[in-house]
Amino acid sequence: MLNELDKIKEDIQKDITSLSILQIKGKYLSKNGVLAVMFKNIKNIKADQKSEYGKTLNELKTYLEDRIDEEQGKIKIENSNRKIDPTAPFDVNTSKDKRPHILDLKGSSHPLMQELEKMLDIFQRMGFDILESRQIDDDFHMFESLNFPKGHPARDMYDTFWTDDGFVLPAHTSTMQNRALRRLGPPPIRVVLPGRCFRNEATDASHEHTFYQIEGIYVDEGISMGHMQATIKEYLEQYLEKDLEIKMQPAYFPFTEPDVEFVISCPFCNKVGCTTCGNSGWIELMGCGMIHPNVLTAGGIDPQKYTGFAWGVGLDRLTAIKRGISDIRKLRDGDINFLRQL
Numbered sequence: 001m002l003n004e005l006d007k008i009k010e011d012i013q014k015d016i017t018s019l020s021i022l023q024i025k026g027k028y029l030s031k032n033g034v035l036a037v038m039f040k041n042i043k044n045i046k047a048d049q050k051s052e053y054g055k056t057l058n059e060l061k062t063y064l065e066d067r068i069d070e071e072q073g074k075i076k077i078e079n080s081n082r083k084i085d086p087t088a089p090f091d092v093n094t095s096k097d098k099r100p101h102i103l104d105l106k107g108s109s110h111p112l113m114q115e116l117e118k119m120l121d122i123f124q125r126m127g128f129d130i131l132e133s134r135q136i137d138d139d140f141h142m143f144e145s146l147n148f149p150k151g152h153p154a155r156d157m158y159d160t161f162w163t164d165d166g167f168v169l170p171a172h173t174s175t176m177q178n179r180a181l182r183r184l185g186p187p188p189i190r191v192v193l194p195g196r197c198f199r200n201e202a203t204d205a206s207h208e209h210t211f212y213q214i215e216g217i218y219v220d221e222g223i224s225m226g227h228m229q230a231t232i233k234e235y236l237e238q239y240l241e242k243d244l245e246i247k248m249q250p251a252y253f254p255f256t257e258p259d260v261e262f263v264i265s266c267p268f269c270n271k272v273g274c275t276t277c278g279n280s281g282w283i284e285l286m287g288c289g290m291i292h293p294n295v296l297t298a299g300g301i302d303p304q305k306y307t308g309f310a311w312g313v314g315l316d317r318l319t320a321i322k323r324g325i326s327d328i329r330k331l332r333d334g335d336i337n338f339l340r341q342l
């Protein structure tokens with residue numbers, strides 16, 4: 001193992017001249033970088049070699065940090081002697097130690113998309129398919145197929161945007177339920193449907209006119225509320241990396257029966273009360289319920305034979321909870337300095 005550390009030192013000497021500082025930090029000092037892996041490996045080292053291994057590894061880390069400081073110092077001197085060419089493309093004039101910042105932005109995805117990927121990965125491992133929702137839809141998919149007949153008062157719960165041609169910007173990803181049932185049936189159907197949603201409403205720290213939702217449906221013979229509770233709890237525990245207590249309280253959606261608000265114990269304060277949970281110790285996280293028989297029928301599924309559940313969870317809200325963001329509007333402000341902190 002000690003030979004391996006010598007080899008890493010040689011690599012560092014080579015890399016320090018050929019790679020940028022950001023690349024070096026990424027390769028050696030990041031969370032999954034070469035040194036982090038070696039540190040994690042300490043537990044596998046034989047007891048009599050452990051202390052020497054640890055010591056050598058720490059020396060290597062100090063050596064690398066010193067070399068980085070040294071390189072950064074050189075760059076500063078280079079820059080102070082450099083003349084700027086105002087006609088050159090903007091990044092030519094950017095000093096070498098600032099360039100990684102631009103490269104970093106070019107190559108990084110938005111925090112919402114990073115969280116979406118993590119969530120979809122969890123669902124895929126649980127056996128769900130993925131189908132992306134549409135960003136413009138029609139009355140049938142937004143309302144009628146979901147058991148909101150024309151004139152149904154519950155339509156007013158959704159302040160939607162309509163186009164002059166009578167199309168609608170989806171106010172929830174449930175617009176995809178009918179398509180998913182038809183496309184993926186006959187059951188078993190297990191699918192998550194992530195997509196963008198739009199609501200014509202005033203915005204505040206926890207409401208946005210545009211947000212992402214992840215819809216999920218599971219239809220098969222003998223599916224019950226118990227399956228729903230276990231599936232959603234498992235997903236949230238995996239995502240928030242905490243054991244959670246859950247409560248289900250009554251809600252109302254025309255397309256499920258019974259309808260439930262899924263409530264979790266606050267993952268930050270263990271129910272003591274904190275700003276994230278508004279000092280209640282609990283967080284109302286999402287709507288869910290057993291899919292209404294009329295919705296199954298509209299999707300070509302026999303409700304006498306099959307049952308299923310559905311949920312819709314806000315990606316922005318979960319991201320804000322997980323990353324400790326107090327105002328969800330900040331996720332869409334386009335403020336690079338804010339996004340880079342996440």
Ligand SMILES: [Zn+2]
Nearest residue numbers: 266269274277
């Ligand atoms: Zn709390």
